[in-house]
Amino acid sequence: MVKRLIKKKKKVPLWIKLFILILIIVAFDLAYYSVIADVKKYATKNPVKTAFMKYREAQWRAKGRTTKIKQVWVPLNRISPHIRKAVIVGEDAKFWKHDGFDFDAMRKAFETNIEKRKMAVGASTITMQLAKNLFLSPSKNPVRKIHEAILTWRIERTLSKNRILELYLNIAEWGDGIFGIEMASRTYYGHSASELTKSEAVRLAAVLPNPILFNPLKNSRFVSRRSRLITRALGGDMKAAIALHETPQKKAPDRSMADTVVETDKLTADTISDSGMVAVPKIDSSQMEQSFSDTLNPVLPE
Numbered sequence: 001m002v003k004r005l006i007k008k009k010k011k012v013p014l015w016i017k018l019f020i021l022i023l024i025i026v027a028f029d030l031a032y033y034s035v036i037a038d039v040k041k042y043a044t045k046n047p048v049k050t051a052f053m054k055y056r057e058a059q060w061r062a063k064g065r066t067t068k069i070k071q072v073w074v075p076l077n078r079i080s081p082h083i084r085k086a087v088i089v090g091e092d093a094k095f096w097k098h099d100g101f102d103f104d105a106m107r108k109a110f111e112t113n114i115e116k117r118k119m120a121v122g123a124s125t126i127t128m129q130l131a132k133n134l135f136l137s138p139s140k141n142p143v144r145k146i147h148e149a150i151l152t153w154r155i156e157r158t159l160s161k162n163r164i165l166e167l168y169l170n171i172a173e174w175g176d177g178i179f180g181i182e183m184a185s186r187t188y189y190g191h192s193a194s195e196l197t198k199s200e201a202v203r204l205a206a207v208l209p210n211p212i213l214f215n216p217l218k219n220s221r222f223v224s225r226r227s228r229l230i231t232r233a234l235g236g237d238m239k240a241a242i243a244l245h246e247t248p249q250k251k252a253p254d255r256s257m258a259d260t261v262v263e264t265d266k267l268t269a270d271t272i273s274d275s276g277m278v279a280v281p282k283i284d285s286s287q288m289e290q291s292f293s294d295t296l297n298p299v300l301p302e
Contacts, residue, residue: 030146030150033135033147033150033151034150034154037135037151037154039151039154039155039158039159040158042134042155042158042159042163042167043158043159043163046073046167046170047134047167047171049069050133050134050135050171051132051133051134051135051136051137052132052133052134052136052137052138052171052173053069053171053179055137055138056069056173056177057069067176067177068177069177069179070177070178070179070183070187071170071171071178071179071180071182071183072180072182072183072186073170073180073182074170074180074181074182074192074193074194075166076162076163076165076166076169078192078193078194079166079169079181079182079193079194080193080194080195080196080197080201082196082197082198082200082201082202083169083181083185083193083196083200083201083204083205084165084169085201085234086198086201086202086204086205086230086234087126087165087168087169087201087204087205087208088126088165089205089230089233089234089241089244090205090206090208090226090230090233090244091126091129091205091208092125092126092127093241093244093245094125095125095126095127095161095165096161098125099153099156100125100127100128100152100153100155100156101125101128101149101152102125125152126164126165126168127152127155127156127164128148128149128152129168129172130155130164130167130168130171131148131151131152131155132144132148133168133171133172134151134167134171135147135151136148136151169181169193170182172208172211173211173212174187174188174204174207174208174211175187175188175211175212175215176212178211181193181196181204184204185200185204188200188204188215188216188217198231198234199231200216202227202230202231202234203216203217203223203227204216205226205230206222206223206226206227206230207223207226209226226244228240229241229243229244230244
């Protein structure tokens with residue numbers, strides 16, 4: 001009789017246990033990037049080795065290569081204004097106006113990706129690229145993008161725009177093992193980043209979408225086109241500024257004068273992820289005009 005009164009405990013289904021475990025893991029994961037990851041230290045401290053540099057080193061080891069990272073840190077006031085402006089015009093024309101996210105470009109990228117049914121284009125700002133380079137891998141999975149968004153939000157609220165630009169220019173990849181504008185300037189042009197001319201700066205900015213495939217000293221169609229557009233955009237040409245952020249139409253590659261030619265409409269998410277290339281969608285000129293004007297005349301340290 002007593003045994004009948006004792007109720008058996010119900011076992012918790014396995015799927016509920018797994019669901020709770022996943023929630024706990026996700027909570028800890030988000031907490032790390034939301035609170036624990038130290039963004040504030042970069043207000044005064046320069047990173048020694050970024051997550052992206054470590055990623056490249058792992059790639060080299062896997063291929064049995066002995067490539068070493070070459071980087072020389074320089075403060076923003078020792079970086080030529082030509083390269084500062086050229087990079088912003090080429091990579092993120094709304095840099096001085098947005099809070100880390102270019103929502104217009106993101107919306108258009110989303111529409112394009114839905115239409116093409118793949119991750120064909122992205123809409124990364126300089127701050128988003130900095131977040132990825134400092135803390136994350138270049139993969140395109142949704143979880144990594146959430147991490148990137150959290151870090152981007154924190155970076156914009158912790159660091160000044162000038163500091164964000166200084167960090168970006170010093171850790172950006174500019175070739176095989178070449179990181180930062182100072183080493184890029186010395187490698188390709190034989191002098192310091194403070195001495196970069198406008199034409200040199202334009203070509204260095206032109207290769208940023210994929211510095212492994214493209215060389216600023218060679219005349220691939222991609223680099224030549226972007227160099228012309230950046231030069232015109234720096235002169236105030238709005239059409240050129242807009243064209244920089246459009247995916248170029250497919251053309252037959254001319255390999256006689258090229259280091260490497262990439263047909264951007266054939267890029268896959270994996271290709272973009274591994275190379276670091278960011279293809280961007282068409283943008284609305286009415287949304288860009290004021291930001292472009294600010295790009296040409298930003299407040300920068302002397």
